[in-house]
Amino acid sequence: MLLSYRNLTVSFGGPKLLDNAGLTIDKRERICLLGRNGEGKSTLLRILNSEIEQDQGEIEAIPGLRIGKLDQEVPAALEGTVFEIVAQGLGEAAQTIAKYHHLLHEIGEHPDDESIGEQLDEVQHQLDQTDGWAIEHKVENILQRVELDGDQEFSSLSGGNKRRALLARALIKQPHILLLDEPTNHLDIPGIRWLEEFLRKADIALLFVSHDRAFIQRVANKILDLDRGQLTRWECDYNTYLSRKAELLAGEAKQQAVFDKKLAEEEVWIRKGIQARRTRNEGRVRSLKKMREERAERRNIQGKTKLDLSDAQLSGRKVITVDDINYKWGQTPLIENFSTTIWRGDKIGIVGLNGSGKTTLLNLLLKKLEPNSGSITHGTKLEVAYFDQHRDQLDDKLSVAENVHPAGEMVNINGKPRHILSYLQDFLFTPQTSRSPITKLSGGERARLLLAKLFIQPANVLVLDEPTNDLDIETVELLEERLLEYNGTLLLVSHDRSFLDNVVTSTIALEGNGLIEEYVGGCEEWLKKQESNKASAKKQKPATTTATVNEAPPATAAPIQRKLSxxxxxxxxxxxxxxxxxxxxxxxxxxxxxxxxxxxxxxxxxxxxxxxxxxxxxxxxxxxxxxxxxx
The missing domain is CATH 1.10.287.380 (Valyl-tRNA synthetase, C-terminal domain)
Known part of the structure; x- marks a missing residue:
């Protein structure tokens, strides 16, 4: 046992997020924490990381317990090289070695500056007198494990590699427990596959929150379910948990139905005539009062989002025709000689590495960008609704309701008028929240709000750019159902493999260097090709090391490949x-x-x-x- 909590209770004025809950984490456990948006998952991670305090609860932990944490969002103000960012995880002990690497950069850019040279000599002397070089070795070792170059500027990294660097910073202090909040956000699919293998082989305990079902199934060997303030531990993988939880909820629903029927019968009895009240059983009255209290304290399962797409007129049969287009970003080719035809009713997934041009391709297909050469032709009667991954369509100056429908109180859904507050309740926004500014909303609530804004528009072409980020699993699954029922054309950029495989009929993959391939079905075939290419590259990798400029060749010869015994x-x-x-x-x-x-x-x-x-x-x-x- 590494860490144990008993009677853990947390409340921020409303219903208790944790109500006398218990939690135990053992060595090498990989636990996925599941629960609906707003149940308190991130709050629990912050308590475990000592960022906030619980209202009550007893903790038991091994001496010197170390906990590392990778947050959901990349901090905006981080500056320095990757080496310096990772070294921050060691606290003050790493300041000298970080300064040494910073000065190395400085003297590389200004080799004639004597003052930098003097500072470098002084810092080297300090490192010689302490265990600074051991710290450097530790940082270099963790950078090798996460496959990053320590000399790169952190600000120049892609979103996925920034998260790798922050993972390295969390791992550098060799934590007993690693906390991860939505670790797959902003990672491309190969990056997620890399993280899966890394975490499966790591010799630490994990507690992570994720909405990526494929990732959960691959990584988790235990499930921790946060539901209405209670933590329930499931000793199984994710798919097994789903079937067991369904059985549990079915049993709970039956018990509540029996209880509610009994309560209704007792309420009828106590309201009988005067003669019945004179002779009534006082014990039965006390029992009824107790049942009333128990019913009042019951916390029902959080309602499900209702997603109904507004109908639109049919588009022409041919929706988008792409003829031999090319597009460069600066001098970098993103798309070369790409042609395709998108027909009405096609559901197309778009995948690729971070920075490969997925959003650019969307903008080209929608004619928001012009190709350098080639042509894009739209069919007739297109009505486009666009879900933007950065949520730029939301206005922080407006309330929740005003963001969805700024003109009046009534909205039109499939030809029927509805009050805006009633419509927003389908997306789990209370009337009070609907009147409030959106600055108070969580990431998951903002995603639901954008869906509410999107689905109010009649559209026969639906464009979704990373729609599942921050959504809970139940809402992702409901979105899947609605997209499968949708009769229009869908263009979908996503890194959620299960979501893609369940929804799309074909996949456009940006392979890099301008190459684009098309595959039937979800992303599975593309992933197989990626793995095959990776294996081929590994086999073709030369055994000898080529010396770089100003670098001496290795002193020892490359090892000779031996025969198998x-x-x-x-x-x-x-x-x-x-x-x-x-x-x-x-x-x-x-x-x-x-x-x-x-x-x-x-x-x-x-x-x-x-x-x-x-x-x-x-x-x-x-x-x-x-x-x-x-x-």
């Missing part, structure tokens, strides 16, 4: 069969544990099967690593 050759021959057998057993057990009958059968061994499933996952990973090493 007989034992290793035999192991290599057996590994594919072993992997196939392990994966088959894992698939069969996972399928069994996903059925309701499994939980209804008293003979089912939940704990043993969960441990076996986890052991199989570990064995499969080890077998693949062995196969890669021997290959």
């Amino acid at each position: 007989n034992k290793e050759r035999e192991a290599l021959k057996k590994l594919p069969g072993k992997i196939e057998k392990l994966e088959a057993e894992h698939a069969a057990l996972a399928e069994l544990m996903a059925t309701p009958e499994y939980y209804q059968d008293p003979a089912s061994q939940l704990a043993e099967d969960a441990k076996r499933l986890e052991k199989l996952e570990s064995d499969i990973l080890q077998a693949y690593e062995a196969l890669e090493a021997l290959s």
Whole structure:
């Protein structure tokens, strides 16, 4: 046990976010914290990181417990090189080595400045007298693990690489527990895959919040469910949790229905005539009062967002025709010789690395940008609604209601008038919140507000740029359902693999250097090609190291590749069969544990099967690593 909380209670004036909750984190556990927007997930992470204090609760922790945290948003004011940012995680101990690296940069730019040279000599002397060089080695080591260049300016990094640098800063102090708040936000899909593998192999405990279902399934081996102030621990993976939670909620609904029926009967009884009241059972009256109190204290499940798209006239059959377009950003080619036709009813996903030009391609398709060459032709009767990933369409000076409909109190939804406050309740905004400024809204609430603004517009072409960021899983799944029912044309940029695979009919992938490929279905085929290219590049990587300018060649020769021993050759021959057998057993057990009958059968061994499933996952990973090493 690393950390344990008992009777944890937190309230900010409304219903308790945590109500006498309990929490335990053990070594090497990878726990995903789930809950609806506003339930208190980020608040719990802040309590664990000592950023705020709980109202009450007892804590027990190992001596010298270290906790690292990666926040949801990248701080705007961070300056310096990647090395300096990462070194900040070590506090004052790293100031000298950070200053040394800063001076190295300075003297590289001003080699004739003697004052910089004198400062560098002084800092080197300080490092010689302390363990500064050991700190440098520690920073360099963590930078190698996250695959970043320490000499790069932090401000020049992509959003995904900034998060890698901040992850390195959190890891540098070797935390026992790492807290992650929406770690996949702003990462591209290859970046998410890298993070998954990194976290699965890390020798630390994780507690993370995420709405990315594929990421949760790949990383989490435990689930912590925050629901109406209570924390419930599930010793299983995400898919198994979903089926078990559905069973639990169904049982809860039945119990509440029986209770409510009994309460209604008792209310009828106590309102009978005068003669009945004279002879009534006082014990029964006390019991009724207790039932009333219990019903008043019940916290119902938070309502679900209602997403209804406004109907629009049909567009022409041919929506967008792209003919041999080219587009450069400065001297960098983003799109070269790309042609395609988008037909009415197509649901197209757009994927690619961060900075590859996904949003640029959207703007070209919508004619907000002009290509350097080639042409883009729109069909007839297009009505476009656009969801912008930066939420720039929202005006901080206006209230929630004014952002959605600034003109009057009534809105028109599919030909029927509705009051704006009633419409916003479909998106879980109370009348009080709807009248308030949007500056108080969370990221998830802003995303819901933009959906409310978007869905009020009749549209036959829907353009969504990263719509799932900050949304809870229930709202993401409901959005999926509505998009599947949508009869118009959809253009979707997303890094959520499950969302893409469940919604789109084809995928446009920006491969880099201007190359664009099209795939049928979701992003799975593109990911397979990415992995294949990565494996090929690794095989073709030269064994020798090429010396750079002003760098001496390595003193030792490159190692000669040795032949496999007989034992290793035999192991290599057996590994594919072993992997196939392990994966088959894992698939069969996972399928069994996903059925309701499994939980209804008293003979089912939940704990043993969960441990076996986890052991199989570990064995499969080890077998693949062995196969890669021997290959």
